[in-house]
Amino acid sequence: MKNIIFDIGNVLLDFQPETYLKQYFEPSVMGDLMMIIFSSDEWIELDMGTMMIQDAIQSLTLKHPHYHDEIIFVMETWTHMMTPLEDNVAIVRELKEKGYSLYLLSNFHKEAIKTMFERYDFFKLFDGGVISANEHLVKPDQKIYKLLLERYHLQPEESVFIDDMLANIKMAEELNIHGIYLPYQSDLRTELQKRHIL
Known part of the structure; x- marks a missing residue:
């Protein structure tokens, strides 16, 4: 991965x-x-x-x-x-230190995402991303996933996608991206450890 x-x-x-x-x-x-x-x-x-x-x-x-x-x-x-989920943000920092490439794939408003990027420094850790409002595409439309893969030359089999909506995970898995379904307040660390990512 x-x-x-x-x-x-x-x-x-x-x-x-x-x-x-x-x-x-x-x-x-x-x-x-x-x-x-x-x-x-x-x-x-x-x-x-x-x-x-x-x-x-x-x-x-x-x-x-x-x-x-x-x-x-x-x-x-x-x-x-929209305040940081600190445990998950700490995991982002760990993953970066371990050498993983990090990306965003999110349905988000244009003005709001600009505000988030300015407000929270941890977004600078990401290597790229696709935001729905910038592309006129929303999850779970498979086009938005394909756009991310193509734009950053990612192999789906080498990628894992974390989302709190099951429909979004199912679409990722249809495209051979590994999925982690993370309902609100679930333990991301445990899910990543199960997959030997952390």
């Missing part, structure tokens, strides 16, 4: 919008905002890179005027919930 490919949300950075919204809103409002924002077509468009944040805010507030201020607040501040 030579290449370790990481998803970002809930693998490297905490992404728990319900927990975040509970700090600011009562349960009924929190539930509405979860659906309105994080289950919206606009959220998918942001991941696809076919919409920018101000466009999404305009679209969502027009559709849901009774939550105008709440939508703006969440859309302008949600990246603050």
Whole structure:
């Protein structure tokens, strides 16, 4: 194994919008905002890179005027919930020291990923990556996996992909990339030790 490919949300950075919204809103409002924002077509468009944040805010507030201020607040501040999962970030550093090549493969908004890269130094450890919004492709579309392999000349059999969504892992495995399904708060170190990577 030579290449370790990481998803970002809930693998490297905490992404728990319900927990975040509970700090600011009562349960009924929190539930509405979860659906309105994080289950919206606009959220998918942001991941696809076919919409920018101000466009999404305009679209969502027009559709849901009774939550105008709440939508703006969440859309302008949600990246603050994305804090490093420190155990996994420590593993990234170990893998780098051991000589593995490290890559990112993530569904992420264009403006938000720029913020993350500026906010957290550990992203400099990565040798490259493919972010959905920059390519207008999202996982589990196999094209985004193939793009990563081709861009960095990776052999799938020499690569392992870590993601918290089973559908994304299944697609990787269809392309002969080894998969590690990592549900939120699972132990990545144990999974890597099982495969003799750590």
